Amino acid sequence: MARNAPGVRLLPNAITVLALCAGLSAVQFALNGQLVLAVGAIGVAAVLDSLDGRIARLLDATSRMGAELDSLSDAISFGVAPALVLYVWLAEGSRIGWVAALIFAVCMVLRLARFNTLLDDTEQPPYSSEFFVGVPAPAGGLLALLPLVITVEFGTGWWSAQPVVWIWTVAISALLISRIPTLSLKTVRAPAKAVAPLLVAVGLLAAAIIQYPLIALASAMVLYLAHIPYALRRHRWLARHPEAWEVPPRERRAIRRARSQRRLGLRRPQFRRVAGAARRAVRRPRPEQPHVAHTGRVYPAESAARMGDRTPRRRNWRRLGLRQRGDT
Template sequence: MVRVTTPGVRLLPNAITVLALCAGLSSVQFALIGNYPMAIASIGIAAVLDSLDGRIARLLDATSKMGQELDSLSDGISFGVAPALVLYVWHAEGERIGWVASLIFAVCMILRLARFNTLIDDTEQPPYAGEFFVGVPAPAGGLLAMLPLTLELQFGQGWWSHQYVVWVWTIAVAALLISRIPTLSLKTVKAPPKAIAPLLVGVGLLAAAIIQFPLVALAIALILYLAHIPYSVYRHRWLAKHPEAWMAPPRERR
């Protein structure tokens, strides 16, 4: 059967990408008026929309070169430029070191996205490469940069919100963006039928936690994401040493 995609349907993924771009840019406007919870929420919304546009494009058979380029530009602004400006407005107070750290973060985000685009056309990668990102992906990086601000909004001022701690953290996240550290990709994760019901319950509990305690839920999620990196590195190295496991389903690997 031939799938026919109407022009209006083909526009949907790009429209979602533009909405993600608008959400990311809106975070700067919220920071300028001092509404930092909404600044963080806007970047979170951009991350959710970013996770949807590509999947919807593939589902509708509406992928295009323009969509790929638009997605990269949107990610660069939403998760690179916008978080850098939010942090600068929040904590720089006109200091040059704050602007330098913000520039480093934004530049590293753009470099990370440029490398990602080149790896898409790399046909010499091993079969298991699709299970990993090279470095921290853009949405995670943008939200990780917001972690000190998230902690201050939830717990008040502390060592995590000290000016120089914030800028060291910003540069550290920038380094993770352009690093070669493998991080797990959820795009290739497939849940077995028996796990669907527990997963749906988990999604409901997660939604309740986000609604009731949004900042705490975000902070915990970001800390857990950082904690997964050592396991991801171990898994990547194990697969590199065991070619016989490359074609086996993940749950059957030993």
């Protein structure tokens, strides 16, 4: 079947619709009190959202309709659904909780609108494809549910108090519309030597998700938050070094190390120069010592100065343990 066949072009859009259904089902699970299934449904929506775009590019089935459908699905699955799940879980009937839920949904829609606008911007630097502007929609939807995940796994605590949850929700909303750069996994290229360790890591991750799904999800969200300072530092470094924009990561590391050595005032040792200078310093005779010719005569320092260039050089026969012809 050809790549541009109708069935192939329909597949990415079908995955997007499935992600939309998973996000809406999370609200239904929350209404029934099935909080674990609600979190799992939004997690499934995040996995499907990461697949539809890659499959569309792989099959050469990208379209304007698919892009618009993907944005609408993200707005519902990661904006509306998490806000409603949190509202049903903790603050049903609370005005402050509803305001926080509205703020989160609106910020998610604004974040997606800016993302679509940046796709048509041709004046961005080459390294901009390695970063997202702000926290992406799937990560933001899952980060908002972090207090719920911790509560389901470890029970109630300070993390499940209403003020803490709503402050957390507003903080994640601010990250969605912020200009803070975050790393994009779309441009990550694993070297050939790292394929086997990565496959082992994937197996361990799958085992952790099967045995401890909520703990694995909470750990992943904490690690994602911890990577933001690194992403910000890397973005600033690339902005200051245009020579590293279009080079592979290995050469970027070499440039970074070279500039670090130059900033610290370090340089490579000149072994040949040091050895030559030391050899000349050893061979240079001292003025207060008498000069001994190869004939065995001793010349005082004044006589050596008068002789000048006629003073015979001291040879290394005795240093090597050899006798010169005529020595007794």
